[in-house]
Amino acid sequence: ATGLMAGKRGIIMGVANNRSIAWGIAKAIHDQGGEVALTYQGDALKKRVEPLAAEINAVLAGHCDVSDEATIDAVFADLEKRWGKIDFFVHAIGFSDKDELTGRYIDTSADNFAKTMQISVYSFTSVARRAEKLMTEGGSMLTLTYYGAEKVMPNYNVMGVAKAALEASVKYLAVDLGPKNIRVNAISAGPIKTLAASGIGDFRYILKWNEYNAPLRRTVTIEEVGDVGLYLLSDLSRSVTGEVHHADSGYHVVGMKAVDAPDI
Template sequence: MGMLEGKCGLVVGIANDLSIATGCARAFVREGAEIAVTYQGEKARRFVEPVAQALGADPFLPLDVRSEDEIAAVFAAVAQKWGRLDFLLHSIAFCRAEDLHGGIVDCSREGFAEAMDVSVHSFLRLARAARPLMTDGGALLTVSYYGAEKVVENYNVMGPVKSALEGAVRYMAAELGAEGIRVNAISPGPLMTRAGSGIAHFDALIDAARERAPERRLVTIEDVGNMAAGLASDLSRSVTGNIAYVDAGYHVMA
């Protein structure tokens, strides 16, 4: 019997079979959960649908987190399917290429606002929609990165954005704890995902992580998924407001 047996969750952020969210979704299903999966638009659907089908995900629905109507439709479908929600994974981030690749001082006002909206405020919007369905408590999970805590070369504006996300996790944990809703972030080491490949000189970042991490290795989406499954389970019922590092120990190095 898996540690998520009898639970149902929503996974937001699968882009393809190499996504962090894919590793998490596989771990959720492996541990006995039923899941719903979303995809961002028709262009993304052809990459996400095979993953969702392999996992038996139902509902499978479009979701652009900038659309209140699509958020409402997803949670209405979840409510109709299960009448509740036990956990939610938010694994999305966005920044315009010109702002990501430029210095932080040169980031445009519009680009900064959009990165914050899609990468941070969307987590609040999803939490607000999930809250009424978490009548017996639940777990809200998001994905951060070490660049929120320390300056990582070429991470640029996404550093402050992820810092804001981690701050939101702490405040959400404090606000929702009395309702039995736990809020945590997972901070993986660098992974060769579509999002990661958008960072300039990402190969050098990967090499440095492998060389400097105490375990002398890179992590995998399966490693991240294992952490996510544990945080979504009742085994972590006293864990909230945390940033859980899955980086082979890289974050402890000076």
Template sequence: MSDKPIDPLPKVWDPDTRIGDMLKGRRGLVVGIANEHSIAYGCAAKLRAFGADLAVTWLNDKAERFVRPLAEQLEASVMMPLDVDQPGELEAVFARIAQEWGRLDFVIHSIAFAPREDLHGRVVDCSAEGFAQAMHVSCWSFLRMAKLAEPLMAEGGVLVTMSYYGADKVIGNYNMMGPVKAALEASVRYAAAELGGKGIRVFAVSPGPLKTRAASGIAHFDELVQMAQARAPAHRLVDIAEVGRVVAFLVGGASSGMTGDTIYVDGGLHIVG
């Protein structure tokens, strides 16, 4: 298997960029692609490059025109809308996967949301409605996906979600998403304990700050990026290809002895006091 240490991620999927067959025959769902800069797209591109077959979703009609071309370049077998705030859409995605594939080997959950007015305010000032919606989209949806994936993972599988260092430490301007991501990481541990007997492994991946569409909602995000570059031992940001490689490792057999962990991909930022 050959994989360049830090390669630029192809903007479009090209079959000639295939880098190995480590995941050949594996089938998985990737949720959260918004455009070619998304962490979810970095994961999907690497998973496909290692040979996996993919199911890809987009949020709504507006997002489809950006995501469908990427899904087609990734040769996705299943392409569907998915808004976890809309009743029945999540169940419809898993029903389609059951019909098309009859099984599922992995799920990549890379979605989060908080109302702007709650995200930009103090944690103690957030509304009950805003906090509930952030928890529903960012945390509960992962647990619901785990529940729906369980019967399709009769021979085991891997569930991966995306977190951030603000789940563990107080990060300026991350605000309400800190407690929400902390709940998500706890959910990973509990799900790993509950599903481990069925061969289903569960992880959170915690990238450093990346300039994605989702990150643009965080106040003073450029300052957060500058801080990360200055403080991280690597003195640089990671890229979505690096995150994708780690996810491919977790999905693959090489990580068979691991579960329940939060895996940091942040140039060492989390080790600095």
């Protein structure tokens, strides 16, 4: 194979369907000659992920629920047997109770706070520890975050607090793994209509607001985020680690509503 990812193999967690950000990244890697292993969460998603894996000749690496560590170990035991080493790991996983992605942050329950942190934050560190063992010749790890970590976004609530912790994890992991030439970065993606996003209150309003006010006057696609992922997973970004890279049509630099923005 030729391309930026030729000779590289890795695992991508978080494909639920063909609208998933993880799928945009998987396609970009495959297009550049990389070999991908995909996990899925449960049998319901297996049916959706199986044909997608076939489309890009990806390995179906099995069921993985990050709240069940045994399923992570099983996937990595299989990967070690199959490939021995890996070069990249993508974490595109987030979860919070839909009922708490609306209203006030102050009403977050202890249970959902813990669950949101476990699945959306700790899982990156937990899987990174397994991935490190297989990155014997260096590597690149990538997670997905959102501007709600930096600024308060309506309804994002506990997920914003989790993303802030995830972004801090990226920096700590980058320092832990740098001596092994393993890089750790995040993409802060602009809003995209995915399964996970449909749980966030008034999401259509957020999309429109971004479209009208981002410097590029449009929202981003999974293919565009995929290309940024390609850069961060390939050797093009070999000097970059601990970074949170915005792929949001520039929205994060804006301080006020655009003068030409229509009312929503």
